[in-house]
Amino acid sequence: MASTDNAENITSMYDLKTDPENAAQPESDLSGETERDPEDARGLNIGHKLGDATKLEDAGLPNGGAAAWLVVLGAWCCSFSSPGWINTATRWTNSNALPPGVGSFQQYYEVGPLKDYSSSTIAWIPSLQLFFLFALGLVVGIIFDNYGPRPLIIGGTLLHVFGLMMASLAKTYYQFILSQGVCSAIGVASLACISTWFSKKRGAAMGIMVTGSSVGGVIFPIMISRMIQSTGYPWTMRTAAFLILGLQIIAILTVHPRTKPVPKNMTAGRFAAPFREFPFVMLLLGIFVLTYGIFVxxxxLAVQGSQEAQMSEEMAQYLVSIFNAASLFGRLAAGYSADTIGRWNMFIIACSLSGISVFAVWIPAKDSFIAIGFAIMFGFTSGAFIGLSGALPISVSPLPETGYRLGLVLLAISIPALTLAPTGGAILQNSANGWLDVKIFGGVMCLAASAIVLVSRLLYTEKKLFKVF
Incomplete structure (x- = not known):
């Protein structure tokens, strides 16, 4: 499952832009007029025109050059190591409907050290990883605003690698929970926090960066599946940990803020400000609903392919890798297109197409060819969810509150991410129509969420439907 980081995302989910030296200066709205002092910033005060959404553009941003692209390289390594790993970990978060052989982690746990536990109990291990990736975004975002990305990347690297190393030695359920589900997961959340040096080319830069999680989502599942069979679980986890450590060393050396971070106090008014903005509340609601639709x-994918589409166990295991490969191109396309038609517009269009693809392709996907076609189509269209989720709150947030508001979006993702597997499993096992109801649930959630985000976008743009935003 893609963060599956998401992610991803987690991902560009952490599309944070910090310029503390300018944080003490007045901000500008879309028209370029100077507005309030950040010390009194309260987001988009509804008393102001909603079309004057705060836009965090800085004319001094380089939008290229060796230093800027090295930051993208390091961020790509973080994306590979954090949402990319979560793509693998949550790949095995299935319900009791999981058939034997589909999901090497799950299979290893069930027939090995955790054979006395049910599938649903074991599934809490990867579910916790996904939950921590997003739920800690609020804390990570505030730390980022005050201290920049490097302390988070260093700390995240240590926790992530240490957690995986300890998981390779784990024997009991609580050891797997603490090492893989908690320690490694907290490290993953920290690794996903990156900064960007781009404004005009931000969509393209973020599109390139988030392909890291897609590449990780392709490589890690195949690597884990093969290595567990050939070398065993312990050395599989250690090999993954060493690979992640090498990539994170690159990130530590290359990812840094353009200016030195300046700690800022978050007043009670700033904590409450996003919840007093109806458009921002609608954005949070839309992201919350959309998480169910995208993640279902x-x-x-693998379970439906094996059970309903009559795919072989080996082919079913590759469905998510196919999805992630298609998502790579979708994220690139969404990033580049967002710079032309607007990030919000691109996000809404892509997520609407994701819902349509569920109804048009996944519902009739009862043979292997259609199931593969859906994995490709849905992977491409849903790439914008990971690629642009972080860009939406940033584009309408006061600079000193960027990390905090992005953290709220990630928190809105964390609850569906944690409850998705049992919710989908309950629908599958208790409904009369089985897979049809699961598919309808996913499709309806995608389309409903797209409509909610569209309402938020219209409020921010004074109901201008065709505005680049």
Missing amino acids: PIVY
Whole structure:
């Protein structure tokens, strides 16, 4: 499952832009007029025109050059190591409907050290990883605003690698929970926090960066599946940890803020400000609903392919890798297109197409060819969810509150991410129509969420439907 980081994302989910030296200066709205002092910033005060959404553009941003692209390289390594790993970990977060052989982690746990535990109990291990990736975004975002990305990347690297190393030695359920589900997961959340040096080319830069999680989502599942069979679980986890450590060393050396971070106090007014903005509340609601719609197909791709589409166990295991490969191109396309038609517009269009693809392709996907076609189509269209989720709150947030508001979006993702597998499993096992109801649930959630985000976008742009935003 893609964060599956998401992610991803987690991902560009952490599309943070910090310029503390300018944080003490007045901000500008879309028209370029100077507005309030950040010390009194309260987001988009509804008393102001909603079309004057705060836009965090800085004319001094380099939008290229060796230093800027090295930051993208380091961020790509973080994306590979954090949402990319979560793509693998949550790849095995299935319900009791999981058939034997589909999901090497799950299979290893069930027949090995955790054979006395049910599938649903074991599934809490990867579910916690996904939850921590997003739920800690609020804390990570505030730390980022005050201290920049490097302390988070260093700390995240240590926790992530240490957690995986300890998981390779784990024997009991609580050891797997603490090492893989908690320690490694907290490190993953920290690794996903990156900064960007781009404004005009931000969509393209973020599109390139988030392909890291897609590449990780392709490589890690195949690597884990093969190595567990050939070398065993312990050395599989250690090999993954060493690979992640090498990539994170690159990130530590290359990812840094353009200016030195300046700690800022978050007043009670700033904590409450996003919840007093109806458009921002609608954005949070839309992201919350959309998480169910996007993650349902990702979580159940392999299971549906094996059970309903009559695919072989080996082919079913590769469905998520196919999805992630298609998502790579979708994220690139969404990033480049967002610079032309607007990030919000691109996000809404892509997520609407994701819902349509569920109804048009996944519902009739009862043979292997259609199931593969859906994995490709849905992977491409849903790439914008990971690629642009972080860009939406940033584009309408006061600079000193960027990390905090992005953290709220990630928190809105964390609850569906944690409850998705049991919710989908309950629908699958208790409904009369089985897979049809699961698919309808996913499709309806995608389309409903797209409509909610569209309402938020219209409020921010004074109901201008065709505005680049």
